[in-house]
Amino acid sequence: MAVMSNLRTFKNAAWLGWQMEANWTDPFLFAVYSVVKPIAGTLILVFMYLVITGGETNTLYFSFMYVGNAFYMYVADVLFGMTWVIHDDREHYMTLKQVYIAPINFQYYILGRAAIKIVITSFGVILTLLFGVLVLGVDITLSSVNWTILILGLVSGLVCISVMGLALGGITFLTAKHAMGINEGVAGVFYVLSGVVFPITILPGWAQGVSKALPVTYWMETVRRGLMPEVMSGLPGGTGLEGFGNIEMMLALLLSAVLFMFLSEGIFRYADRIARRKGKIDWTSAY
Amino acid sequence: MTDTWLVRNMRAIKARAYSRVVGANREPSWVLFDVSLPLLSVAAYAYIYKYMDAPEEFVGFVILGGAMTAFWLNVLWSMASQLYWEKETGNLSLFLIAPISRMSILAGMAVGGMFATTVRAVSTMVIGILVFGVAFSLSDPLMLALVFIVTLIALYGMGMMFASLYLIFGREAYHVSSLMTEPIYLVSGFYFPVKQLGFWTAMGASVIPITLGLDALRQLFFPSSGGLYGFASVTNELLILVALCVVFLILSKFSLDYMERLGKTSGRLTLRWQ
Numbered sequence: 001m002a003v004m005s006n007l008r009t010f011k012n013a014a015w016l017g018w019q020m021e022a023n024w025t026d027p028f029l030f031a032v033y034s035v036v037k038p039i040a041g042t043l044i045l046v047f048m049y050l051v052i053t054g055g056e057t058n059t060l061y062f063s064f065m066y067v068g069n070a071f072y073m074y075v076a077d078v079l080f081g082m083t084w085v086i087h088d089d090r091e092h093y094m095t096l097k098q099v100y101i102a103p104i105n106f107q108y109y110i111l112g113r114a115a116i117k118i119v120i121t122s123f124g125v126i127l128t129l130l131f132g133v134l135v136l137g138v139d140i141t142l143s144s145v146n147w148t149i150l151i152l153g154l155v156s157g158l159v160c161i162s163v164m165g166l167a168l169g170g171i172t173f174l175t176a177k178h179a180m181g182i183n184e185g186v187a188g189v190f191y192v193l194s195g196v197v198f199p200i201t202i203l204p205g206w207a208q209g210v211s212k213a214l215p216v217t218y219w220m221e222t223v224r225r226g227l228m229p230e231v232m233s234g235l236p237g238g239t240g241l242e243g244f245g246n247i248e249m250m251l252a253l254l255l256s257a258v259l260f261m262f263l264s265e266g267i268f269r270y271a272d273r274i275a276r277r278k279g280k281i282d283w284t285s286a287y
Numbered sequence: 288m289t290d291t292w293l294v295r296n297m298r299a300i301k302a303r304a305y306s307r308v309v310g311a312n313r314e315p316s317w318v319l320f321d322v323s324l325p326l327l328s329v330a331a332y333a334y335i336y337k338y339m340d341a342p343e344e345f346v347g348f349v350i351l352g353g354a355m356t357a358f359w360l361n362v363l364w365s366m367a368s369q370l371y372w373e374k375e376t377g378n379l380s381l382f383l384i385a386p387i388s389r390m391s392i393l394a395g396m397a398v399g400g401m402f403a404t405t406v407r408a409v410s411t412m413v414i415g416i417l418v419f420g421v422a423f424s425l426s427d428p429l430m431l432a433l434v435f436i437v438t439l440i441a442l443y444g445m446g447m448m449f450a451s452l453y454l455i456f457g458r459e460a461y462h463v464s465s466l467m468t469e470p471i472y473l474v475s476g477f478y479f480p481v482k483q484l485g486f487w488t489a490m491g492a493s494v495i496p497i498t499l500g501l502d503a504l505r506q507l508f509f510p511s512s513g514g515l516y517g518f519a520s521v522t523n524e525l526l527i528l529v530a531l532c533v534v535f536l537i538l539s540k541f542s543l544d545y546m547e548r549l550g551k552t553s554g555r556l557t558l559r560w561q
Contacts, residue, residue, distance in 0.1 A: 024459050033462055040470035044478055048332065051479045052341045065335070092375050185319075188327030197331060198338040284376070 002105075009104040013112025017081075020088075021120060038073050038124035039131060045069050045197060046136065063132075063139040063231045064224065064239075068196040070128040071223050073121050075161055075190050075216060080183040081117035082165030085110050086172040090282065097282035107268065110169050114162050140228050149246055150226025153253060157219030160257035167264035170271030173280055190216040200240040208240060215256035217241070222249050296391040303395025307365075311403050322410045326418075329353030329411060332478050333419055343421060344509045344516075345479075350415035351508060352477035355501055357408040359471065362442055363464045365400045366393060367449035371460035379454075380557050389543045393450055397443045423508045430521065431507045437528045438500025444535030445496060451542035454550050471495060476502065480516035489518050496531050499524040 022030050049062055056062075090096035100106055132138035168182055175182065190196065193207060194216035200208050211217045221241050225232050232239065244252060275281055332349040370393075373379040382392050416423060425431070453460045474488065475481060475498040481489045482502075492498045503524040506517040518524070550556035 033466055037469050040473045044473050048479045051483045052339045192327045192331040198334050202334050202338045
């Protein structure tokens with residue numbers, strides 16, 4: 001019974017999220033908006049690369065960087081989406097209180113809202129990858145793709161990111177107007193420490209240690225190994241995770257994901273309790 | 288003090304700025320989120336250049352660009368889209384019936400938001416310089432200050448103009464602001480010299496004041512590479528920025544009046560959650 005109720009909450013929250021994301025304009029304009037932003041973000045990196053290499057994109061590092069940045073969209077968008085749910089419902093629509101006291105599992109509500117973000121972001125990721133392969137010569141060959149690694153890694157990582165988003169949602173309960181800062185900061189930690197756009201070997205030793213404790217590091221490595229195994233095995237200087245075979249990599253991803261799940265759940269529950277005690281569930285700043 | 292038009296508007300600026308400053312001080316967690324964490328994105332871009340063995344000034348370009356994002360984000364989210372949020376929270380009608388210029392309200396937002404934004408920008412610069420050990424030149428501090436101030440005036444003038452557009456926006460306001468983040472970082476050359484986009488693209492992007500402001504600041508902070516990576520001379524860029532200040536401030540006045548009239552006619556000024 002509880003399972004059905006939670007699934008219904010999840011489904012309705014996802015529907016609500018879709019309406020809020022998409023029904024403000026016509027489908028064509030929405031599609032343009034959804035594509036321009038991720039492509040522009042990727043082109044920043046492309047131009048940075050071109051400035052230094054003088055126009056050369058046919059290198060292993062370029063493919064490494066491009067694919068990492070494409071998949072990072074999930075991290076940024078899902079984390080942002082989950083913190084923004086709290087901020088938007090509380091501060092702008094002032095409906096958080098009503099949703100919160102409804103007889104539903106509030107975490108499933110947030111996860112449902114995030115799920116639609118994952119769907120929308122997936123279009124951005126696929127388009128970015130297509131643009132990379134067709135226009136910029138990113139080295140992805142369908143016949144070389146290790147689908148098992150790619151799909152298992154992708155799904156595990158998305159679940160993990162969603163649960164981490166819950167923790168950030170909890171922290172957003174306790175802060176005013178800083179949902180964007182929280183998201184930007186945490187996403188920034190992953191961007192710089194998880195080998196998204198450069199191998200972690202360039203980082204100082206202590207930072208590499210932190211990298212290896214973050215699930216996003218293993219997630220990035222896993223999806224890259226699945227999508228372009230030849231690039232990953234030939235990257236000059238390595239990625240810093242050569243010691244891990246594919247199975248060890250998946251295990252490391254799952255282990256760190258489970259650890260972060262427990263941590264995130266604890267943070268959310270703690271923040272939720274404090275927010276209720278301090279009356280912050282329907283708190284608006286209005287400045 | 289006599290309650291003249293000027294005094295009333297100065298009071299309005301002070302009052303609107305006051306709520307922002309007090310709000311920020313009352314809830315100080317922004318210091319953590321706005322100061323230390325955004326630096327991480329900057330660090331990522333800096334490491335890309337380091338990994339590619341790029342010349343040292345490119346890391347400096349990234350630090351400077353990262354610092355200037357604070358102002359762009361402030362203009363987008365705390366100024367341009369603010370009239371939309373004020374409408375949503377019910378304050379807009381109060382602002383509109385007050386006997387003051389709409390520009391005073393927006394100027395108050397700019398001044399009030401400037402403190403936190405400057406803290407974020409300066410900390411990004413200082414920590415970035417300390418972490419990556421990039422040497423910034425201060426050989427012409429007067430010009431540096433002049434370019435920076437003129438850039439901000441032009442930028443916030445543009446923000447005021449955008450705010451008028453947001454007056455008639457519904458939920459698309461959020462999406463427009465979101466859309467003007469990465470694409471503007473790209474065309475304005477926040478993380479690489481805008482000259483690399485080609486003459487006509489860079490020329491078009493120069494309508495956004497931060498494009499030329501950033502390019503001029505880079506040339507002043509890194510004089511040795513100015514000729515190589517600069518889009519135009521600093522003096523020319525300053526002159527264009529001064530012109531942009533005048534244009535945007537005049538346009539914002541007209542567009543605010545026009546959009547307010549349009550909003551009243553269409554009955555959308557107090558329409559919430561559309």
